[in-house]
Amino acid sequence: MLKIDGITRRFGDVTALDDVTLEIEQGEFFALLGPSGCGKTTLLRIIAGFETPDAGTVTLDGEDLLSRQPNRRPISLMFQSYALFPHMTVAKNVAYGLEQEKLPRAEIKQRVGEVLETVGLSELAGRKPHQLSGGQRQRVALARSIVKRPRLLLLDEPLSALDKKVRADMQLELKRLQNEVGITFVVVTHDQEEAMSLADRIAVFDRGRVCQVDEPVALYDRPRSRFVADFVGANNLFEGTAGAKDELETEDFGVLPGTPAEDVKQGDKALLAVRPEKIGLSQVSEDSETTEAAEGAEGTESSEVTGETGLKGTVVDVSFYGGVSHISVDVPGQPRHVLVAVQGASEVKPGAEVRLAWQAEEAVIIPVDQ
Amino acid sequence: MFLYAPIVVLVVMSFNSGRSAYTFEGFSLEWYGELAGDERVMGGLVNTLIVAGGSTVIATVLGTMLAVGLARHSRSKVLDALAFMPAVLPDLVLAIGLLLFYGLIQLTLGLYSAVLAHALFSMAFVAAVVRTRLSGADSSLEEASRDLGAGPVTTFMRITLPQLAPGVIAGALLAFTLSLDEFVIAYFTIGNTEQTLPIVIYSMIRFGVTPKINALAAILLLVSFTAVIAGQRLTKIGERVPRAQD
Numbered sequence: 001m002l003k004i005d006g007i008t009r010r011f012g013d014v015t016a017l018d019d020v021t022l023e024i025e026q027g028e029f030f031a032l033l034g035p036s037g038c039g040k041t042t043l044l045r046i047i048a049g050f051e052t053p054d055a056g057t058v059t060l061d062g063e064d065l066l067s068r069q070p071n072r073r074p075i076s077l078m079f080q081s082y083a084l085f086p087h088m089t090v091a092k093n094v095a096y097g098l099e100q101e102k103l104p105r106a107e108i109k110q111r112v113g114e115v116l117e118t119v120g121l122s123e124l125a126g127r128k129p130h131q132l133s134g135g136q137r138q139r140v141a142l143a144r145s146i147v148k149r150p151r152l153l154l155l156d157e158p159l160s161a162l163d164k165k166v167r168a169d170m171q172l173e174l175k176r177l178q179n180e181v182g183i184t185f186v187v188v189t190h191d192q193e194e195a196m197s198l199a200d201r202i203a204v205f206d207r208g209r210v211c212q213v214d215e216p217v218a219l220y221d222r223p224r225s226r227f228v229a230d231f232v233g234a235n236n237l238f239e240g241t242a243g244a245k246d247e248l249e250t251e252d253f254g255v256l257p258g259t260p261a262e263d264v265k266q267g268d269k270a271l272l273a274v275r276p277e278k279i280g281l282s283q284v285s286e287d288s289e290t291t292e293a294a295e296g297a298e299g300t301e302s303s304e305v306t307g308e309t310g311l312k313g314t315v316v317d318v319s320f321y322g323g324v325s326h327i328s329v330d331v332p333g334q335p336r337h338v339l340v341a342v343q344g345a346s347e348v349k350p351g352a353e354v355r356l357a358w359q360a361e362e363a364v365i366i367p368v369d370q
Numbered sequence: 371m372f373l374y375a376p377i378v379v380l381v382v383m384s385f386n387s388g389r390s391a392y393t394f395e396g397f398s399l400e401w402y403g404e405l406a407g408d409e410r411v412m413g414g415l416v417n418t419l420i421v422a423g424g425s426t427v428i429a430t431v432l433g434t435m436l437a438v439g440l441a442r443h444s445r446s447k448v449l450d451a452l453a454f455m456p457a458v459l460p461d462l463v464l465a466i467g468l469l470l471f472y473g474l475i476q477l478t479l480g481l482y483s484a485v486l487a488h489a490l491f492s493m494a495f496v497a498a499v500v501r502t503r504l505s506g507a508d509s510s511l512e513e514a515s516r517d518l519g520a521g522p523v524t525t526f527m528r529i530t531l532p533q534l535a536p537g538v539i540a541g542a543l544l545a546f547t548l549s550l551d552e553f554v555i556a557y558f559t560i561g562n563t564e565q566t567l568p569i570v571i572y573s574m575i576r577f578g579v580t581p582k583i584n585a586l587a588a589i590l591l592l593v594s595f596t597a598v599i600a601g602q603r604l605t606k607i608g609e610r611v612p613r614a615q616d
Contacts, residue, residue: 050513070516083514087532096528097518148518 001026001184002047002152007056009042009208016042017053018208024152029178029185031195034205035231040188043205044154047186048077060151071100076145080156082137084129090140091116091125097148115147118177135166142174146181155187159194171197192232196220204228220275222364224261229273229366236279236338238272239368246360248272252333253311258363274363276341281327284312284353310357313338315350329354377591384584401585411586414570420481421556421566422549425488430542432489433496438530440497441504442512457494464491465558472559479561487559488552492545499544503537536604543601547594 002024009017016039024030032040045051047058049070058065065073076097085093091112098108116122119139129137138158145153158174159167175198178185189195195202196216204211204219206227212219223229229237240250242264248256248271258272313331325346328337338356348354384402388395405411436453444450456464468487477483511533515525531538553568560566565573567590574583 048513048517050516069521070513071519071521075517077514077517079510079514081508081510083508083510085511085514085529096515096520100519100524144518 003059005057007053009053015208029200031199031202032188033195038205039208040205044188074151076150077154078141078145082141094144115143119143152184235273242268242270257360258365260365269368270365276339278362279340280357281340282355310355315352381588384588386581401581414565414567418567421484424485425549426546428489429492429496429545433493434500436497437500456491461554465555469558484560487555488549496541499541500537507533539604540601543597547597
């Protein structure tokens with residue numbers, strides 16, 4: 001539906017977008033994810049028409065978008081600041097877009113009423129924006145954007161201005177609305193949890209380039225670069241060389257089990273990424289060096305945890321989050337602490353000697369970025 | 371307080387029943403009455419109002435456009451500085467320059483040339499006031515309007531202008547007050563046939579200060595004060611709205 005082809009945008013010496021190519025399907029909930037300054041908002045502004053790219057094309061169902069003024073594009077943008085008109089009431093704000101289409105008054109009134117009902121703001125139609133709470137303002141902005149029935153709705157950091165509780169509500173609300181109105185949503189966010197929970201597909205941006213486009217689960221389980229592995233969720237990374245099969249040869253830790261990504265060949269420099277919740281942790285008693293108690297981490301502490309396999313380390317810190325506990329383990333030779341997540345409270349105490357292990361299918365071996 | 375003493379004296383003496391400008395002899399409104407009967411003064415007053423009103427209208431429209439243009443479509447610091455130049459330029463320089471310019475294009479001097487001259491320098495003040503207001507305004511509002519299908523003109527009329535209104539009004543009042551008692555530029559550019567109130571006062575004062583002049587000055591003072599206070603009020607009201615919106 002929306003085709004972005006070879007978009008490049010420079011600001012002076014800074015390349016905000018570098019040859020970005022993406023395709024977004026009809027009815028999809030698509031997320032552009034990346035740290036601040038990665039160019040994702042610039043791309044959104046190009047689609048909406050507030051920036052002009054230096055090179056590349058954007059087409060909507062085969063029609064060129066770039067030659068059209070922003071007010072002539074069948075696209076709505078919901079601004080991060082919401083950009084509600086402070087001198088107009090809620091109803092006037094929502095009606096503004098329809099008035100531009102020169103629709104009859106009765107139809108405008110009816111559609112405004114309908115959309116305000118959809119977002120649950122019918123009683124507040126006569127209020128001014130400054131009399132509303134953050135969540136209510138966001139609903140007004142949303143109503144104002146969807147009332148025009150755009151083919152594509154762009155949302156710039158839609159939830160960033162809300163507090164945590166309201167954010168969770170609005171997250172569900174957004175998904176419900178998207179199902180209900182059937183508009184294609186493109187959301188820009190720096191929050192990977194938000195992207196994963198909202199979107200059907202996610203494009204991860206780094207310094208103006210698209211690193212990976214995938215569904216949330218695939219993105220989480222099979223990152224294809226160091227940046228994605230590190231940015232999307234917590235990850236433990238080990239450097240080394242890809243080994244014969246399902247393993248990474250490292251200088252400090254010997255051979256580590258992992259599944260290589262498609263483009264990794266034997267002998268390549270590579271990284272092994274393993275999620276904290278995939279690591280099995282077992283406590284080692286000081287005298288006998290044998291496994292004493294195994295922490296239940298998704299049952300991975302099976303065969304491989306026993307005996308001499310696995311990484312040896314010292315627990316540095318244990319933090320309890322309610323549902324899960326995070327255990328930081330200092331493994332000699334590894335620059336960053338290895339993070340292990342276990343269900344519930346953990347019996348391991350800081351200072352304990354532990355062994356860490358995982359199965360080959362739980363870890364991925366990815367190529368080192370050029 | 372010391373600064374205001376002469377002004378207080380001036381106002382008090384304008385109600386003096388005696389002829390002297392220095393000794394108070396009793397309360398009376400006779401000088402105000404005499405003012406109303408003086409054709410020169412009344413003519414000057416009418417001229418002043420024409421010049422102030424006309425130049426305010428021109429300066430407000432052009433100054434607002436200048437401020438919007440500079441803020442939204444230009445990144446040049448030089449243009450910025452040039453736009454506000456007339457506000458800081460010595461009046462005398464501006465007056466002589468304008469006189470030369472009018473001579474060059476062979477414009478006969480009169481009320482309209484004074485209107486244009488005043489519009490020129492008050493425009494810089496209007497632009498400065500509106501510009502301050504504009505820098506606090508959120509440009510995403512205009513983008514939102516475009517995004518919702520409004521063209522540039524509709525966006526300006528329905529979104530930008532209402533946002534700027536308090537600044538525009540404050541700027542207009544400032545322009546009006548500035549023009550009201552401006553002497554140098556008016557004196558140079560109005561020619562021989564017409565006179566504004568400050569010029570009338572100036573020529574009257576050459577024959578000594580009378581309570582009549584005091585009365586005239588008191589009226590001018592009242593008008594200027596009202597305009598300034600109204601301007602301040604309006605700017606404050608305007609500022610409250612976006613802050614509350616945060």
